[in-house]
Amino acid sequence: MNTNDKNHNLSVELGKIHLRNPTMLASGILGISQSIFERLYHENIGGIVTKSISVNPMKGYPNPTVIPLGGGSYLNAVGLSNPGVNAFSKELSQNKTIPIIISLVGSSEKEFSKMVKIFDTLNILGYEINLSCPHVSKMGMEVGDDPEAVNKIVKTVRMNTTNPISVKVGVGSIDVVELARVALDAGANMITAINTLRAMSIDVETMMPILSNRIGGLSGNAIKPIGIRCVYEISKKLEAPVIGCGGVSSWKDVIEYMIAGASAVQIGSVLGSTGPRIFNQITKELKNYVEKKGLRNISEIIGIAHKY
Numbered sequence: 001m002n003t004n005d006k007n008h009n010l011s012v013e014l015g016k017i018h019l020r021n022p023t024m025l026a027s028g029i030l031g032i033s034q035s036i037f038e039r040l041y042h043e044n045i046g047g048i049v050t051k052s053i054s055v056n057p058m059k060g061y062p063n064p065t066v067i068p069l070g071g072g073s074y075l076n077a078v079g080l081s082n083p084g085v086n087a088f089s090k091e092l093s094q095n096k097t098i099p100i101i102i103s104l105v106g107s108s109e110k111e112f113s114k115m116v117k118i119f120d121t122l123n124i125l126g127y128e129i130n131l132s133c134p135h136v137s138k139m140g141m142e143v144g145d146d147p148e149a150v151n152k153i154v155k156t157v158r159m160n161t162t163n164p165i166s167v168k169v170g171v172g173s174i175d176v177v178e179l180a181r182v183a184l185d186a187g188a189n190m191i192t193a194i195n196t197l198r199a200m201s202i203d204v205e206t207m208m209p210i211l212s213n214r215i216g217g218l219s220g221n222a223i224k225p226i227g228i229r230c231v232y233e234i235s236k237k238l239e240a241p242v243i244g245c246g247g248v249s250s251w252k253d254v255i256e257y258m259i260a261g262a263s264a265v266q267i268g269s270v271l272g273s274t275g276p277r278i279f280n281q282i283t284k285e286l287k288n289y290v291e292k293k294g295l296r297n298i299s300e301i302i303g304i305a306h307k308y
């Protein structure tokens, strides 16, 4: 895929996955329709992660589900609303060339194996297993905080596919490096770090929590230093590609994540204010940086901070 693109100096490899540039769509942001995926691809995106998909459709929580906190940070509790595996596989069935990674969420091995058997018939690059959503019970972080469950789920997905698997980790009650190690030992090929962080906001007039779910996930600018720290620690200690995520809103943030050790970088919350154009803009600016620094390929900067 993408061998004829012009940006050879921005291309990156995530094991078997080749991306024309390191920018990716983070899961849950614009991620459920093929027409939007095509639009994003047209805007020069490197790769796309879909909304997390479950076996059965999920309605999600009532509004309000996403709150801007100011300063480029957000709180959300969408509740993993998604159309379910059958409807979503139909949606993607026409996909030929868009580099799509399907995000999976579930609470049992059986659910994951069912989804992978269906999605494996499609034209996709691989999977990202969401073991870190901080606000849905019996899914996401509640699974990610249990190393035995992580081990079983990743092994099950591994047994059912030869496609690359990334495990998306977050900041829960288990050390992020240990969680990543369990996932890689169970057969994951790479790690995505990080998901949103469990957080809350209260309206002082009504004295009520603002989110209908009360607790949600913090994203955007506020979490970038935490994402950078996690990527640095995981990529320094473990031998696997790491995809950075959290608080990216500019080319500089992408570069910072790569210097910390990320092989590619996902962009989420900022899209609410910029729309898909940001991928085109960031890609141009990354190209300028690579040229200015005299790099043959952007991947030369991956993990440079590890010497410190």
Ligand SMILES: Cc1cc2nc3c(=O)[nH]c(=O)nc-3n(C[C@H](O)[C@H](O)[C@H](O)COP(=O)(O)O)c2cc1C
Pocket: 026, 027, 028, 029, 051, 052, 066, 074, 076, 078, 080, 103, 130, 133, 168, 194, 195, 196, 218, 219, 220, 221, 223, 245, 246, 247, 248, 266, 267, 268, 269, 270
């Ligand atoms: C509205 C919203 C929905 C999200 N849905 C998902 C999801 O379905 N699966 C998932 O793994 N992460 C989900 N995330 C987390 C993002 O993929 C990302 O990890 C997080 O927002 C940090 O990146 P950012 O600061 O660039 O937004 C969601 C985030 C937001 C703001």
